[in-house]
Amino acid sequence: xxFKNWYNIKAKKIDQHLSLYLPESDNRQKNIYESMRYSxxxxxxxxRPILMMAVFEIFKPNEEDIIMPLACAxxxxxxxxxxxxxxxxxxxxxYRRGKLTNHKVFGEAMxxxxxxxxxxxxxETVLQNQDLMSLSPEIILSCLKMLMRSAGTxxxxxxxxxxxxxAERSMEYLEYMHRLKTGALIRAACQIGAVAGGASEEEIxxxxxxxxxxxxxxxxxDDILDVTAxxxxxxxxxxxxxxxxxxxxxTLLGLKESESLLEQYTxxxxxxxxxxxxxxxxxxxxxxxxxxxKK
Amino acid sequence: xxFKNWYNIKAKKIDQHLSLYLPESDNRQKNIYESMRYSxxxxxxxxRPILMMAVFEIFKPNEEDIIMPLACAxxxxxxxxxxxxxxxxxxxxxYRRGKLTNHKVFGEAMxxxxxxxxxxxxxETVLQNQDLMSLSPEIILSCLKMLMRSAGTxxxxxxxxxxxxxAERSMEYLEYMHRLKTGALIRAACQIGAVAGGASEEEIxxxxxxxxxxxxxxxxxDDILDVTAxxxxxxxxxxxxxxxxxxxxxTLLGLKESESLLEQYTxxxxxxxxxxxxxxxxxxxxxxxxxxxKK
Numbered sequence: 001x002x003f004k005n006w007y008n009i010k011a012k013k014i015d016q017h018l019s020l021y022l023p024e025s026d027n028r029q030k031n032i033y034e035s036m037r038y039s040x041x042x043x044x045x046x047x048r049p050i051l052m053m054a055v056f057e058i059f060k061p062n063e064e065d066i067i068m069p070l071a072c073a074x075x076x077x078x079x080x081x082x083x084x085x086x087x088x089x090x091x092x093x094x095y096r097r098g099k100l101t102n103h104k105v106f107g108e109a110m111x112x113x114x115x116x117x118x119x120x121x122x123x124e125t126v127l128q129n130q131d132l133m134s135l136s137p138e139i140i141l142s143c144l145k146m147l148m149r150s151a152g153t154x155x156x157x158x159x160x161x162x163x164x165x166x167a168e169r170s171m172e173y174l175e176y177m178h179r180l181k182t183g184a185l186i187r188a189a190c191q192i193g194a195v196a197g198g199a200s201e202e203e204i205x206x207x208x209x210x211x212x213x214x215x216x217x218x219x220x221x222d223d224i225l226d227v228t229a230x231x232x233x234x235x236x237x238x239x240x241x242x243x244x245x246x247x248x249x250x251t252l253l254g255l256k257e258s259e260s261l262l263e264q265y266t267x268x269x270x271x272x273x274x275x276x277x278x279x280x281x282x283x284x285x286x287x288x289x290x291x292x293x294k295k
Numbered sequence: 296x297x298f299k300n301w302y303n304i305k306a307k308k309i310d311q312h313l314s315l316y317l318p319e320s321d322n323r324q325k326n327i328y329e330s331m332r333y334s335x336x337x338x339x340x341x342x343r344p345i346l347m348m349a350v351f352e353i354f355k356p357n358e359e360d361i362i363m364p365l366a367c368a369x370x371x372x373x374x375x376x377x378x379x380x381x382x383x384x385x386x387x388x389x390y391r392r393g394k395l396t397n398h399k400v401f402g403e404a405m406x407x408x409x410x411x412x413x414x415x416x417x418x419e420t421v422l423q424n425q426d427l428m429s430l431s432p433e434i435i436l437s438c439l440k441m442l443m444r445s446a447g448t449x450x451x452x453x454x455x456x457x458x459x460x461x462a463e464r465s466m467e468y469l470e471y472m473h474r475l476k477t478g479a480l481i482r483a484a485c486q487i488g489a490v491a492g493g494a495s496e497e498e499i500x501x502x503x504x505x506x507x508x509x510x511x512x513x514x515x516x517d518d519i520l521d522v523t524a525x526x527x528x529x530x531x532x533x534x535x536x537x538x539x540x541x542x543x544x545x546t547l548l549g550l551k552e553s554e555s556l557l558e559q560y561t562x563x564x565x566x567x568x569x570x571x572x573x574x575x576x577x578x579x580x581x582x583x584x585x586x587x588x589k590k
Contacts, residue, residue, distance in 0.1 A: 028457055028462070028471065029448050029453050031456065033448065080411075084408075084411060087407065089402075090407065109384045110456075110459075110460075112379055112384060113379075113452055113456055113459070115411070116411070116452055117447060117448050119414055119415065120446055120447040120452060121447060121448065123418060124440075124443045124444060124447055127436060127439055127443055137431075137433050138432050140432075140436060141422060141425065141435060141436065145422040145423065148419045149419060149423075152412060152419055153324050153327055153328065154324070157327070158323075158324050160408060161326065161405075161408055162324075164405075167323070176323065
């Protein structure tokens, strides 16, 4: 199967499971569910859960149902972080992926609550579907531990803090910021795929290396797209990083050096999993896809 | 030991463990930790973790170290909900317990992130201290499941949603709201104490009954205090519920009927655990303390 088909099938599977875990309802909580679903279905590329699935199927082909709750959990956590990052008190963004941001549609109070609820629901989804996962309780706890660490002050939230309150404009600070803000959750997605798939310590290490390079490459690409993309592709104004005096690879290094760093990290990501041979195919394709994406 | 001493010893134990799980640091995340600790240490009564400990020691006396991570997790979740509820987009409160609210001290962006981080840290605290807890992985997962359900859209967050967007001013709606907003987390605290303590199904049921009545009584008392307390005791303006047109027991039923309902629910809470005999002492005292508190 070619990569595009493979990717679309995975993305569809995630969409289906997200709908399953957040069903439409007509009870007193229907408004918050509507707000949560709005952002979950606002055109996200599903990169993190697809990475988890891609890693998992290296070790356990054709058993991906086992990790769907964990794959959806990582997407819910990513989505909650976007809702909160877009709030007026944070980045104050009106558009994301061409759609109005959550608080522009549902108001600030509901956006705060919907974000909270998605983080909470990520955990509930895993905890309420243990039976379907056919993973040992120890493995589930271990996966949750990786997930929550990557999402907290030593991960995603910590990254957002240092992005909001930039203390210095150095390369070291920038990489620290992005390892936390974007990298940690991508790393956790890949590690969970490996651990749930029963990978060896050695294999988990290599996959982690892959995910670290991929996470940095992903962020550099994001920073480059903020300058070079078509506004219609990106779904938000171009050049907003520079306008908002954001610390990014492009504002720090310039476009050319950023592009060369992007290629270098992508190569290093691919290099890290070369030893897997044919089994690495989807991960190599993921790295290439993230390198070449237009949005 | 008299109740007051017993209570203070428990509260101190919680304070100590919270400091342990959120140590002062001098790294790049020190600002968010400062913000998290500010609200954790802003004079909370520690009711939820103490209830958990009180229930737990009925079944496993002198082993409370086992549940300290879970006890602190419930306090972190309670605290994050207060930080977010106080935000300008939500209840817009400047003071709580006589201190400036989190966003008044640290700004809105940090308050949102500190709230997110406390919810996340609650989970991390349990997941990173499994070894100390000497509970089976199955029991830990079961406790986390109760905790997250009680904190989500079918619990605390759902309660805040219906409080923010009141759809009808009826007794049935009011009780639905408070069973979710306040009741669910109090119930989870008690249930976790029972399950972690190895209580039987029958015992868990009785404890749950106790906690449901206690949760309602607790909320009625809160609503009464908003009218009758000394401002210096309460640490925030008196009469704010009526001013903000809030749906409360007092605004719906009046003061006299609310007081009689408070006594009735307190009695029913105590009745639910009567069969435990002497072992119920602390839970009875907790119910009486919550009935008589002045703040």
